[in-house]
Amino acid sequence: MRHIFVLIALAGAAHAASPALMPLPVKMEPGPGKLAIDGSFTAGSTGAADARLEAALLRCAADIGRQTGIPMLHPQAADPARATLQASISQAGAEYPTLGEDESYRLDVTPDGARLSAATVDGALRGLATFEQLIVPGADGFQVAAVHIEDRPRFPWRGLMLDVSRHWMPIDVVLRNLDAMATVKLNVFHWHLSDDQGFRVESKRFPKLQEMGSDGHYYTQDQVRQVIEYARLRGIRVVPEFDIPGHTVSWFPGYPELASVPGPFEIGRHWGIYDPVMDPTRESTYRFLDAFIGEMAHLFPDSYFHIGGDEVNGKAWRQNEAIAQFAREHHLDIPNGLQTYFNQRVEKIVEKYGKIMVGWDEIVNPDLPAAAVIQSWRGNAALAKAAADGHRAILSWGYYLDHLSPASYHYGIDPLGGPAAQLSPDEAARILGGEACMWDEYADAETVDSRIWPRMAAIAERFWSPKDVTDVASMYDRLEQVSRRLDFTGIRHRADYAPMLARLAGERPDAPLRTLADACEALGLGGPGSRSRARVYTSLVPLNRLVDAARPESELVRHLEAAATRHSAPDLALLREQFQIWAANDTRFQKLADEDYFLDELRPLSRDLSELGTIGLKVLDDLAQNQPPSPDWLSAQTAELARIAKPQAEVRLAAVRPVKLLLDSFAAGAK
Secondary structure (H helix, E strand, C coil), X not given: CHHHHHHXXXXXXXXXXXXXXXXXXXXXXXXXXXXXXXXXXXXXXXXXXXXXXXXXXXXXXXXXXXXXXXXXXXXXXXXXXXXXXXEEECXXXXXXXXXXXXXXXXXXXXXXXXXXXXXXXXXXXXXXXXXXXXXXXXCCEEEEEEEEEEECCCCCEEEEEEECCCCCCCHHHHHHHHXXXXXXXXXXXXXXXXXXXXXXXXXXXXXXXXHHHCCCCCECHHHHHHHHHHHHHCCCEEEEEECCCCCCHHHCCCCHXXXXXXXXXXXXXXXXXXXXXECCCCHHHHHHHHHHXXXXXXXXXXXXXXXXXXXXXXHHHHHCHHHHHHHHHXXXXXXXXXXXXXXXXXXXXXXXXXXXXXXXXXXXXXXXXXXXXXXXXXXXXXXXXXXXXXXXXXXXXXXXXXXXXXXXHHHCCCCCCHHHHHCCHHHHCCEEEEEEEECXXXXXXXXXXXXXXXXXXXXXXXXXXXXXXXXXXXXXXXXXXXXXXXXXXXXXXXXXXHHHHHHHHXXXXXXXXXXXXXXXXXXXXXXXXXXXXXXXXXXXCCCCCHHHHCCCCCHHHHHHHHHHHHCCHHHHHHHHHHHXXXXXXXXXXXXXXXXXXXXXXXXXXXXXXHHHHHHHHHHHHHHHCCCCCCHHHHHHHHHHHHHHCCCECCEEECCHHHHHHHHHHHHHHHC
């Protein structure tokens, strides 16, 4: 698809020789010359000894080898003071990364070498991530331009939440996402380990949780330790979430006595809010949770423990006369008062095991202990209220990756924006940062990387970089280059695209399908025309359609939009070439779709893409001839574009946008 790469190369030509740093550092000053990166590259530490730093330096050399294709045969310097890259920390760090640790660093690169200094290992890890991003090909080979960088994070809590309950995510998916997180300086992996559709961790104390609640897909405790260690070496904290008292249907097949309604129970298969929840009135519930939380608190070393607490509708509590009577006797309304009682009991259990409780913003109540951390998903007003009420808080609203919103939308959301901007300095200091959320109703192990990356990198910049770093055009320029670099971490957000399309096409050439897919964007969960309203899904429905392969944002279309707004001769020529491809594609696609069940639903979409190409060509022809369009034609085409813009087959035809830009510009010029 030569036209795609020509467009992308043209758009990024001004930046091809400069590194695409993401997140952007606080301070960066260029210097004279460049540092060559070749097979003689070595790394070593010259400050306080720390095993995590030594491991990180070897990992950095291996990363550079993959990125450049240069074999790093002897990356460990015999004399650290003569290493190409010297890293120095002030003191050996704690065994595990902790909230609020100093992550600042200073990096100086000259033609003679690179010097990285930090107070802590975690600061050095962030500096190493920056150094790797600085490496670019040059006239004489790979190089790093001389530079002085001083950098530090804006927020101490910069996270990614991954739901492994609704669709099972094998351990390799988790590990490769940890590598990608480290690349963009994220430091919290929030592991959503239980929900109605699956309980995903081995409990030795209550083995029927995983035996009857997971379909056999769960992490052993040894695998959990493996993930925690993998994250530890990369300066990432692992915060487990076991959602209670709601979203607990998968607990009940093995332990029905926990439920507020009689069984029998089976794992939830559909999406939404289930009525059965835990019974908060029985002492046996708390004895169970005390034993379970104690076991998990020992397994997970981080100081924070997430108890969920969201989406309890109270229906089962109202229908259970014993629970309703308990609520009346204790002057508790249902569901809020009864859930507050539950949260208070659970908070004491969590505290008993040396942990700090985290919960979704539904748990906020005047009687909730101030130590509890609130994760806001219902809006930044809820975040601001939690902080004003004395709680430390994390923003997730605006960072829901499963909605498949464009990176520019997420980039525009600030944890200290909106109502939070009105907080006092003391209240604002309680905003710890944010977490992007990847709920997996419509993602599985094959597709989840493409739903997280590269947009997660833009969110990571919002959490790390200064507040005034807001240039969307610059963000997209750098995001495309970072997206390609992420390939070297093992993330498959780009790698699985072509194989998924080839599978849909079967044994026939898939070029017509690729042309259609490149012009589409997948619908996510939530919003008008969302995927959840298009087809009935359960956890057993395969995710193997065009919508699953299509990206959240079309890189091609974004470049075409830029070309449509510039109106230069090269841009118009590129637009014409692309419109010609679209206009001619349907003939080939319809033949490809014959006797192909998976492509049959895409026939109308393909016809619309060809129509867009035809409309675009007509506009370009009229522009070339300086021939004003008739008002009737303009009105008809505007209406047609509005029709085509409506979602079909769970995707939107993003190709509408550059054609509409041209048409609107043409119409304005004709007035």
